[in-house]
Amino acid sequence: xxxxxxxxxxxxxxxxxxxxxxxxxxxxxxxxxxxxxxxxxxxxxxxxxxxxxxxxxxxxxxxxxxxxxxxxxxxxxxxxxxxxxxxxxxxxxxxxxxxxxxxxxxxxxxxxxxxxxxxxxxxxxxxxxxxxxxxxxxxxxxxxxxxxxxxxxxxxxxxxxxxxxxxxxxxxxxxxxxxxxxxxxxxxxxxxxxxxxxxxxxxxxxxxxxxx
Numbered sequence: 001x002x003x004x005x006x007x008x009x010x011x012x013x014x015x016x017x018x019x020x021x022x023x024x025x026x027x028x029x030x031x032x033x034x035x036x037x038x039x040x041x042x043x044x045x046x047x048x049x050x051x052x053x054x055x056x057x058x059x060x061x062x063x064x065x066x067x068x069x070x071x072x073x074x075x076x077x078x079x080x081x082x083x084x085x086x087x088x089x090x091x092x093x094x095x096x097x098x099x100x101x102x103x104x105x106x107x108x109x110x111x112x113x114x115x116x117x118x119x120x121x122x123x124x125x126x127x128x129x130x131x132x133x134x135x136x137x138x139x140x141x142x143x144x145x146x147x148x149x150x151x152x153x154x155x156x157x158x159x160x161x162x163x164x165x166x167x168x169x170x171x172x173x174x175x176x177x178x179x180x181x182x183x184x185x186x187x188x189x190x191x192x193x194x195x196x197x198x199x200x201x202x203x204x205x206x207x208x209x210x211x212x
Contacts, residue, residue: 018073018212023205025050032068039064039191039198055200056193065190066203072102072184076151076159076177078210082187083148085204091140092117094199095192098147100185105129106178108159108185110147112140115194123161123168125176127183132176136161137169144204151177 022030024043029052035041038057041064043050056062074080082100091114101107111122111133121136148162158174160167178185187206193199 018078018208018210020208021205022207023049024052024203029066032071033066034069035064035066037064038062041066044202049204051202051204053200053202054189054191056191056198058193058196058198060193060196062198063190063192065188067101067188068186070186072186074100074185074187074208074210075183076108076157076179076185077153078212079151079153080185080208080210081148081150083146083205083207084187084189085144085146086189087144087202087204088112088140088142089200089202090197091142093193093195093197095190095194096140096201097188097190097192098149099188099190100149100151101188102178102183102185106180106183106185107188108149108151108178110136110149110161114140121163121168123171123173125159125173125178127176127178127180130176132173134170134173136163136171138163144202153179 039055042053054064056064096112099107099109105128109124121138122133123136124133146164150160157177157179158172161171191201
């Protein structure tokens with residue numbers, strides 16, 4: 001009597017999540033990224049592990065950013081999370097933003113608006129109307145930090161914000177969450193100069209996860 005043999009299961013067949021990771025190794029941005037604005041995005045492979053440095057122009061309100069080029073495929077209802085490791089090279093008269101974004105009226109963000117001195121990161125959600133914005137209790141500085149946005153849907157849509165694995169003050173946010181049917185999001189990492197001096201940030205990695 002013959003014995004039926006089966007190949008071992010491939011765990012990939014059980015994947016229930018989308019996962020994206022970029023640690024910016026190489027000599028240029030991967031195809032997933034678009035860069036735009038006044039300034040530059042330079043991949044610097046000489047730094048350990050590779051980084052991308054976003055630098056604005058040297059005129060007030062010059063800004064530069066990277067995103068997925070309007071390929072919006074992420075959604076709050078799929079419990080999207082984004083984690084980025086970032087170092088700000090200047091913190092005064094600068095505005096860094098780390099967002100999951102549909103457009104300027106629909107987003108989830110860490111906002112580092114700072115026109116005068118050392119201020120705290122704000123955490124924000126906007127859904128086609130007013131912004132829910134709170135003080136994170138964490139000051140901007142020029143060290144590397146890990147920023148994570150986690151979207152949850154149990155008990156209604158809400159968003160948790162973490163810096164270096166610690167949940168910020170006033171997290172989670174449960175109002176003005178961009179979770180409408182058409183609110184598909186993408187990563188958006190932005191730097192703005194608030195004076196006639198170029199501002200830059202170094203991005204070590206970007207990771208995104210959500211249910212399929």
